Amino acid sequence: MLDYRTAGESHGPAMMALVEGMPSGVAVDPALINGELRRRQGGYGRGGRMKIERDEAAVLSGVRQGRTIGSPVAIQIVNRDSRLDEAPPLHHPRPGHADLAGSLKWLTTDCRNVLERASARETAARTAAGALAKCLLGEFGIEVVGYVVRIGEVAADVPADLGPAELARRRDGSEVYCPDGSVAAAMIEVIRIAAADKDNVGGVVVVEVHGQPPGLGSCARWQDKLDGRLMQAVGSIQAIKGVEIGAGFSVAERRGSAVHDAISYDASKRQAPTLGFVRRSNNTGGIEGGITNGQPIVIRAAMKPISTLLQGMDSVDLGTKQATRSDYERSDICSVPAASVVAENVVAFEIARAFLEKFGGDTLVDVRAAYEAFMQAARALGE
Ligand code: EPS
Numbered sequence: 249m250l251d252y253r254t255a256g257e258s259h260g261p262a263m264m265a266l267v268e269g270m271p272s273g274v275a276v277d278p279a280l281i282n283g284e285l286r287r288r289q290g291g292y293g294r295g296g297r298m299k300i301e302r303d304e305a306a307v308l309s310g311v312r313q314g315r316t317i318g319s320p321v322a323i324q325i326v327n328r329d330s331r332l333d334e335a336p337p338l339h340h341p342r343p344g345h346a347d348l349a350g351s352l353k354w355l356t357t358d359c360r361n362v363l364e365r366a367s368a369r370e371t372a373a374r375t376a377a378g379a380l381a382k383c384l385l386g387e388f389g390i391e392v393v394g395y396v397v398r399i400g401e402v403a404a405d406v407p408a409d410l411g412p413a414e415l416a417r418r419r420d421g422s423e424v425y426c427p428d429g430s431v432a433a434a435m436i437e438v439i440r441i442a443a444a445d446k447d448n449v450g451g452v453v454v455v456e457v458h459g460q461p462p463g464l465g466s467c468a469r470w471q472d473k474l475d476g477r478l479m480q481a482v483g484s485i486q487a488i489k490g491v492e493i494g495a496g497f498s499v500a501e502r503r504g505s506a507v508h509d510a511i512s513y514d515a516s517k518r519q520a521p522t523l524g525f526v527r528r529s530n531n532t533g534g535i536e537g538g539i540t541n542g543q544p545i546v547i548r549a550a551m552k553p554i555s556t557l558l559q560g561m562d563s564v565d566l567g568t569k570q571a572t573r574s575d576y577e578r579s580d581i582c583s584v585p586a587a588s589v590v591a592e593n594v595v596a597f598e599i600a601r602a603f604l605e606k607f608g609g610d611t612l613v614d615v616r617a618a619y620e621a622f623m624q625a626a627r628a629l630g631e
Contacts, residue, residue: 250601250608252377256325258367260332263325265373267380269604270310272318273612274384281305281379284593285325288375291585292423293439296578297369300329305376318610323376327369335360340563342574344555348566357566359575368486368554368583371590378593381600387612388619390459390599394592395419396426396584397548399435400442400449404428408530412458425585443581446558450487450551451584455595457534457545461521461623464540464602473538474602481594482549485587490550494533507531509543518627540602547595551587554580 249269256263285303303325310321337358341347350362382392391412396419397404404426410418418427424435435451442449465474479491499507509527518524522542534545560573580586607618 250381250597250604252374252597254370254373254377256327256370256373257332257364258327258369259329259335259364260327261330262327263369263373265323265377265380267310267321267323267377269608270316270318270321270380270384271604271608271610271612271615272316274316274387275314276307276311276316276321276380276383277386278305278307280382280386281307281323281376284375284379284382284589285372287425288372288586288589288593291425291583291588292436293443293580293582293584294586295580297329298580302328303372305379321380323373323380325372325376332364335364338363338575338577339566340572340575341566342555342557342577343561343563344552347574351566359566363577366486368586368590371485371586374485374597375590375593378590378595378597381597382593384600384612385596385603387616388459388461388603390457390603392455392457392592392596392599393419394425394453394455394588394595396422396424396435396451396588397428397454398452399424399426399582399584400438400451402431402434402438403452404431404435406454412456415456423585425588439582442553443558448553448557448581449584450553451582451587452548452550453584453588453591455482455545455547455549455588455591457595457599459521460534460540460542460545460599460603461619462523462540462542462626463622464599464606465535465538467537467539470538472605474540474598475533475535475538477602478535478545478547478595478598481598482547482591485549485551485590485594487551487554487583487587488549488591489552492533492548493535494546495531496533496548499531523623523627523629545595545599547591549587549591551584554583 252267306324308322310319346366347359393412422432466472483491509529512526530543534543556579563574
């Protein structure tokens with residue numbers, strides 16, 4: 249089974265990802281992986297740390313002559329700002345960060361032990377693992393694209409049918425990774441004003457997946473439902489507080505006839521991932537009963553403003569219990585654009601995991617044969 253783990257402290261020597269279960273024969277594209285790491289470091293609103301770091305993936309195992317060989321793939325991203333033992337203690341927990349809850353959990357008054365692992369720096373490792381998964385997805389024409397649709401009170405209007413290439417093109421021309429060029433300047437202004445007020449802002453990101461076959465995930469076991477798995481993958485990204493699939497929370501206020509995506513059939517579209525089954529809408533976000541239906545998968549996630557505030561917030565000293573302001577640690581003002589990159593890559597990993605659950609084998613040749621046999625049988629269903 250495809251799986252991964254991450255390790256590393258924000259100011260330790262390195263961040264690491266260990267990916268297991270990749271079939272052999274997958275061409276690993278270092279430019280793709282490092283491109284995603286670079287995008288994650290960027291976006292308007294990033295702080296001083298990102299001027300120090302130059303994230304680059306060193307692939308230490310599992311790849312020979314540019315292709316996976318079936319063994320675990322270890323990826324290391326060196327931290328330039330590595331000073332874990334010298335980093336000062338932090339006794340005044342920041343509301344919203346893991347500082348207080350983690351210090352209680354691990355019985356310490358020095359939040360440093362907790363915040364080093366809770367830090368969003370960990371998402372560099374998740375991004376690298378997801379980008380590796382994209383090397384597999386690319387073999388099957390599956391595209392994953394993440395972008396920003398809200399910063400604070402400024403919301404974007406992104407047409408539903410742009411398609412992944414155009415979405416990525418528009419997004420990549422934007423400092424806030426938003427495909428709606430008409431609001432980018434306003435988003436930047438919201439971040440700038442918040443920073444001037446020693447405050448910060450959150451936002452909303454969207455991830456779309458295109459080209460995946462029907463039948464990924466399962467309704468047989470609740471653990472295998474793909475929507476639930478995607479929600480966990482995205483909801484576990486630092487500072488994410490809500491995840492929706494398709495029309496999400498808005499379905500609650502509409503009638504069923506206006507929510508469900510009516511089905512028709514068009515034989516001329518049999519080669520598409522939907523196998524010719526046509527929907528006029530995609531409110532379900534590409535997943536019904538925990539299983540892909542071939543329509544694009546659409547996931548939205550809300551990110552809270554990050555919990556390090558230049559102005560501080562009311563807090564207490566964990567040693568004396570006296571009232572104080574929370575500590576300020578060097579931080580970003582807004583990392584919503586970075587979160588869109590992380591979300592894109594963790595989603596890519598979950599899609600690859602579900603793909604290999606259905607079509608997995610030791611080699612890419614096995615996987616392709618299983619995929620093609622399934623697609624052929626599914627197209628011929630009922631004949
Ligand atoms: C973070 C605090 C900042 C961010 C960090 C997340 O780090 P530092 O304290 O070193 O300035 O820059 O994010 C990253 C390092 C990253 O790579 O995304 C936090 O407390 O969560």
